[in-house]
Amino acid sequence: MADIQIRDWQGKEAGKASLELRVAKESSANALVHRAVVRQLAHARQGTASTLTRSEVRGGGRKPYKQKGTGRARQGSIRTPLRPGGGVTFGPKPRTYTKAMNRKERRLALRTALVSRLENLVVVKGFAADLETPKTKEITAALQRLGIAEGSKVLLVLDGASEVVRRSVRNLETVKLIAADQLNVFDLLHANTLVVSEEALAKIQEVYGDD
Known part of the structure; x- marks a missing residue:
């Protein structure tokens, strides 16, 4: 007391x-x-932070250039995380912190x-x-x-x-x-x-x- x-x-x-x-x-x-x-x-x-993965970013369905003969690294999509405007690798997604x-x-x-x-x-x-x-x-x-x-x-x-x-x-x-x-x-x-x-x-x- x-x-x-x-x-x-x-x-x-x-x-x-x-x-x-x-x-x-x-x-x-x-x-x-x-x-x-x-x-x-x-x-x-709040746990509402969210980013888009490469599968969620709009566009990128067409191969940007041919596979061989350009001298550049091969690319299958312009929405790869390696390019500006692409998806985010291991970015935050909505979650609970309870x-x-x-x-x-x-x-x-x-x-x-x-x-x-x-x-x-x-x-x-x-x-x-x-x-x-x-x-x-x-x-x-x-x-x-x-x-x-x-x-x-x-x-x-x-x-x-x-x-x-x-x-x-x-x-x-x-x-x-x-x-x-x-x-x-x-x-x-x-x-x-x-x-x-x-x-x-x-x-x-x-x-x-x-x-």
Whole structure:
């Protein structure tokens, strides 16, 4: 179990919260999390790159010149890979980059990645609760009050973010908003700081703490 300091909207201490998640053994944690990251990045690839082989390139049905007597190398088609405009040898074809990883391993990797970032985790009570209209400056000022350096990558984890908060955050290139029940390993490790609302922390414990 880990005890986490809770801050209010002004950045002052407002209590403590606990997070209890089962993580991987130290001997296998790095390998497990690495597999999860590789799998996630692989699944993000479209796999739609495609080239034409010599049999798929249009034209080339007629022999370009006679077999003998020209002094040149024999050619049976102008669409050979040896000529400009010809087919591609061993070029890419549409494929899937899917990697298998069972559900228990994926959840264990996610919990391990989250616990490894506890030092960079900031829990906020009532995040933007009083924000009535979209204001990016208010979010930026709040992050500064929480001690987060300007320009650092922030993963903002909320439970049911309002439209006002979404519109306030969307113009910040270094801030990514994500739901508490849709965490992923890459985003947890990629961000410099994790900002989690008190409600989102409870949701994380509920969703990921039952294994």
